[in-house]
Amino acid sequence: xxxxxxxxxxxxxxxxxxxxxxxxxxxxxxxxxxxxxxxxxxxxxxxxxxxxxxxxxxxxxxxxxxxxxxxxxxxxxxxxxxxxxxxxxxxxxxxxxxxxxxxxxxxxxxxxxxxxxxxxxxxxxxxxxxxxxxxxxxxxxxxxxxxxxxxxxxxxxxxxxxxxxxxxxxxxxxxxxxxxxxxxxxxxxxxxxxxxxxxxxxxxxxxxxxxxxxxxxxxxxxxxxxxxxxxxxxxxxxxxxxxxxxxxxxxxxxxxxxxxxxxxxxxxxxxxxxxxxxxxxxxxxxxxxxxxxxxxxxxxxxxxxxxxxxxxxxxxxxxxxxxxxxxx
Amino acid sequence: xxxxxxxxxxxxxxxxxxxxxxxxxxxxxxxxxxxxxxxxxxxxxxxxxxxxxxxxxxxxxxxxxxxxxxxxxxxxxxxxxxxxxxxxxxxxxxxxxxxxxxxxxxxxxxxxxxxxxxxxxxxxxxxxxxxxxxxxxxxxxxxxxxxxxxxxxxxxxxxxxxxxxxxxxxxxxxxxxxxxxxxxxxxxxxxxxxxxxxxxxxxxxxxxxxxxxxxxxxxxxxxxxxxxxxxxxxxxxxxxxxxxx
Numbered sequence: 001x002x003x004x005x006x007x008x009x010x011x012x013x014x015x016x017x018x019x020x021x022x023x024x025x026x027x028x029x030x031x032x033x034x035x036x037x038x039x040x041x042x043x044x045x046x047x048x049x050x051x052x053x054x055x056x057x058x059x060x061x062x063x064x065x066x067x068x069x070x071x072x073x074x075x076x077x078x079x080x081x082x083x084x085x086x087x088x089x090x091x092x093x094x095x096x097x098x099x100x101x102x103x104x105x106x107x108x109x110x111x112x113x114x115x116x117x118x119x120x121x122x123x124x125x126x127x128x129x130x131x132x133x134x135x136x137x138x139x140x141x142x143x144x145x146x147x148x149x150x151x152x153x154x155x156x157x158x159x160x161x162x163x164x165x166x167x168x169x170x171x172x173x174x175x176x177x178x179x180x181x182x183x184x185x186x187x188x189x190x191x192x193x194x195x196x197x198x199x200x201x202x203x204x205x206x207x208x209x210x211x212x213x214x215x216x217x218x219x220x221x222x223x224x225x226x227x228x229x230x231x232x233x234x235x236x237x238x239x240x241x242x243x244x245x246x247x248x249x250x251x252x253x254x255x256x257x258x259x260x261x262x263x264x265x266x267x268x269x270x271x272x273x274x275x276x277x278x279x280x281x282x283x284x285x286x287x288x289x290x291x292x293x294x295x296x297x298x299x300x301x302x303x304x305x306x307x308x309x310x311x312x313x314x315x316x317x318x319x320x321x322x323x324x325x326x327x328x
Numbered sequence: 329x330x331x332x333x334x335x336x337x338x339x340x341x342x343x344x345x346x347x348x349x350x351x352x353x354x355x356x357x358x359x360x361x362x363x364x365x366x367x368x369x370x371x372x373x374x375x376x377x378x379x380x381x382x383x384x385x386x387x388x389x390x391x392x393x394x395x396x397x398x399x400x401x402x403x404x405x406x407x408x409x410x411x412x413x414x415x416x417x418x419x420x421x422x423x424x425x426x427x428x429x430x431x432x433x434x435x436x437x438x439x440x441x442x443x444x445x446x447x448x449x450x451x452x453x454x455x456x457x458x459x460x461x462x463x464x465x466x467x468x469x470x471x472x473x474x475x476x477x478x479x480x481x482x483x484x485x486x487x488x489x490x491x492x493x494x495x496x497x498x499x500x501x502x503x504x505x506x507x508x509x510x511x512x513x514x515x516x517x518x519x520x521x522x523x524x525x526x527x528x529x530x531x532x533x534x535x536x537x538x539x540x541x542x543x544x545x546x547x548x549x550x551x552x553x554x555x556x557x558x559x560x561x562x563x564x565x566x567x568x569x570x571x572x573x
Contacts, residue, residue, distance in 0.1 A: 178432050178448075179441040185418060185429055192416040195378060196433035196487070197404035210441075 015161055025153040027270075032157045034265045035164040036221035041245040041257030042171050043214030048243065049252035050175060051207045052187030053109050056239050057117025058215055061097065063124060063234025065090035065219030070137035070229045071130060079143035086220050087213070094212025098205050105190070117239050124231040136230030139223060160221055167214055172254055174210065183207045184252075248289050250296025259297050329392045331356040331525040332377070332495050337386035339376055346372045347383070348549045354495075357522040361540030362529045365569060369549040370529045371413060374497050378410050379403050390495065405434060409493035411484040413500040413529070417472055423483055424468040427455040430487035458490035462516055478509035485516065496520070498528040502535055510535055537561070545569060
């Protein structure tokens with residue numbers, strides 16, 4: 001366990017000092033992208049990892065929050081109103097998602113969320129009077145939390161980092177709580193949970209709402225980062241990408257979605273500068289992960305680490321034995 | 329007042345009548361055994377009583393309250409607990425986590441997303457208490473995946489007991505156990521105080537007969553014979569159903 005604490009501490013220090021050792025503004029911006037994608041992935045992981053409910057329509061919710069922010073700003077409302085509308089809109093849409101899709105689990109849940117995501121994509125694309133259609137919505141300026149300008153790469157990075165740390169802490173608290181345990185229980189033995197007195201549907205509904213909140217927060221950060229929102233941000237590829245982040249990193253683990261988000265964003269925005277067919281590379285990486293570490297990068301690495309540790313330990317004790325044997 | 333009353337209960341899956349006009353009356357503190365060949369509808373009857381299946385007609389009463397339409401998730405809150413024939417536990421978690429889930433199921437704390445479950449002293453204490461009753465407190469921190477089949481059976485019982493039920497439904501608690509394990513579980517069931525009413529489905533006659541005061545024999549979804557241990561064993565219809573002559 002102490003190895004875990006050390007790793008978390010090193011990660012925290014690395015994140016806080018990142019602008020000082022990262023070479024160039026571009027990479028600081030990439031780090032901001034990783035952080036809000038990680039919030040998105042953490043949100044999906046609540047459902048896909050801890051609840052066993054894979055959603056293929058989460059980009060739709062992400063998009064609703066982003067569009068709501070853009071729309072309100074376009075119509076002259078201030079940042080606080082825009083952000084609040086985005087949060088409420090995102091959560092309300094999640095509630096509709098949940099009521100419709102929680103009628104099923106497994107493949108049924110995936111298909112309903114997929115359909116809902118596509119409907120929202122279709123609306124974004126066609127409801128031009130509100131969304132601007134293919135042209136999307138342009139934003140002008142970022143909010144000033146507590147009077148602080150966040151227009152530079154560094155300041156936006158730190159804002160995102162603060163939000164990310166709060167989201168991460170919230171998820172960490174949730175998974176240790178009785179409600180978190182109940183959610184994992186409904187994933188593993190829904191029938192037993194019902195027989196033990198739990199309201200399985202309501203537990204899943206609240207998990208959806210938590211997931212929706214994190215997704216909406218990620219959507220707001222995204223739209224302030226890019227200053228632009230178009231239907232492309234909420235198409236099926238975007239939904240699939242966040243599912244891949246969760247699965248590649250390790251579904252149902254705290255750190256998995258963060259590592260997964262880092263992997264996808266780095267390949268997408270950094271490696272793509274060197275390799276034209278970066279999509280193929282990403283595909284190859286996923287195939288490798290699924291074959292070598294089907295449980296995901298984080299739990300897979302932990303497993304290999306323990307294995308190596310045990311082997312080294314066994315080797316050392318054998319050597320000590322041999323020495324003792326020759327000595328006597 | 330009876331602990332559990334089942335009146336004219338019927339259930340059919342399409343044309344298959346799995347429960348036909350079943351009446352059952354279990355007195356408080358009674359030990360009732362339900363026997364019958366495979367496919368007699370014993371587990372279906374349990375699923376109807378616990379509400380996992382809705383009956384087509386008939387009613388179920390728990391201490392005089394009609395619970396026929398009460399959702400199954402509410403029934404544990406009304407002092408009814410069950411175990412499963414096919415072990416239905418949480419394989420990725422420790423034994424104590426399994427029992428803690430059973431305890432939290434009846435506590436309003438189950439909705440709390442903010443507190444640390446492992447630090448809730450009284451839950452941990454009660455979970456240890458329940459594990460002690462089934463002789464597993466020394467294995468509390470062991471992941472369920474690393475326990476033996478017999479230990480899992482006892483975890484099943486510990487989870488039911490942890491909920492402090494007034495009516496306990498045991499679905500083949502001896503299934504798949506070795507002779508030694510069977511004796512342990514038997515001792516454990518005998519030690520349960522009389523304020524718990526127990527209804528047990530069991531194939532294994534030698535242990536089960538010793539346990540029960542009254543026996544109900546089901547066959548093709550119907551109650552064929554009901555009576556004291558001696559009456560049912562002596563009844564020719566029991567021989568017919570079990571031995572075919």
